[in-house]
Amino acid sequence: MTAHYDEAEVLREVSLTVGAGEVVTLVGRNGAGKTTLLRCVMGLHRRTTGTIRLAGRDLGAVPPHRRARRGLGYVPDDRGIYAGLSVEENLTLPPSKADSAWPLARVYEEFPALAERRRSAGGKLSGGEQQMLALARVLRTGAGVLLCDEPTEGLAPIVVERIGEILREAKRHGTAVLLVEQNLRFATTVADRHYLLDRGRIAESLANDDVREREHELLDYLGL
Template sequence: MLEVTDLSAWYGQAQALHKVDLRVGEGEVVALAGRNGAGKTTLVRCLIGLHRQIDGGVRFLGRDVTRVPAHRRARAGMGWVQDDRGIYASLTVEENLLLPPRVSDRAWPLGRVYEAFPVLAARRKAPGTTLSGGEQQMLAIARTLRTGARLLLMDEPSEGLAPVIVARIGEIIREIKATGAGVLLIEQNVKFAATVADRHYLLSQGRVVESLDNDEFQRREGDLLKHLGI
């Protein structure tokens, strides 16, 4: 579904990514972990098409999208759940959900969204400015599911949230996986990532330094937490 080959990225003369290779298959959740400043968000911005000073290759659904603009990647089925959630504050919950276009027949109908996220159903007429952090995160995920994205790039979805909300987000990620969609999960909370991911990549100073399946990741969790400084 997603294949990244020898991806390097720069900000001017400063190199942020160094020949990164990774892949995400259909119905697979792949976690990307790393310290702050390791290059995780830069990588996501390269994948979605917002950072263009790059070298290497990005393929999505068998097509080379390395130089394809961001809006066309989104139309092709690449969805982005931003770390800042990107909620339109002046719109209601329901207006936020209805705004994005549908890009495939995988799009979740509004009824299914409200069934999966009852809190959004209860607050459907509430403006975005009144939502809690957990409610905003659920809305950001639900809005992407409404588009029918084939691949979700989820940037720090558990950050700053209560454990009960994090557990619910884990359930939703597993439900997304069951539909056959892929998820690239950028996540500092590696204990949470281990509950949902099939495989893990560790990013350090812009380089992939480890690629592990979930069983190996859990066996080495203590060492990896030290390596990540968490």
């Protein structure tokens, strides 16, 4: 897949796969094209060339809302919370059609902080609470594929740990996760493998052991 912003080529012949019950991480410097890749998969940014398939079906002409109905769930880096709606309204607004959709009771059981703030406006939540709400909202739809953009950025360790638990649980139930993540140590606790994106290209495919062995090298490369 190739994608541009105006005349600038942002993604260059990117090819990757994510299987059911698998978490795959995209790692790369700022500006490497990670967010653009997620947006292309979701249909929010037009690819120039290439094919995007979900369960073998070409998504080429399918608009974003229909991709969501087919099982794609997107958690953007800005979380996409409706600031003026309550937590419960944010959770119940998207349709829940798949058998794998989380009922509201389960959301509140897994995210007790959201249960306590169910009547609060989304804009009044802390950053960690907003991230949990963004993730819970996608799980409510029963999405079979999660596209998560920097879900742990700037969050307290206890919230990061909880997000890891939820992603591992989703994986156990067969959900595929494509995760943009700069926190390498967190990534190795949830992911099965990793793609290193460099200037719009897939530079390497890495196993967890590779990341652990080369942690200092990778952190220097990422500027972290």
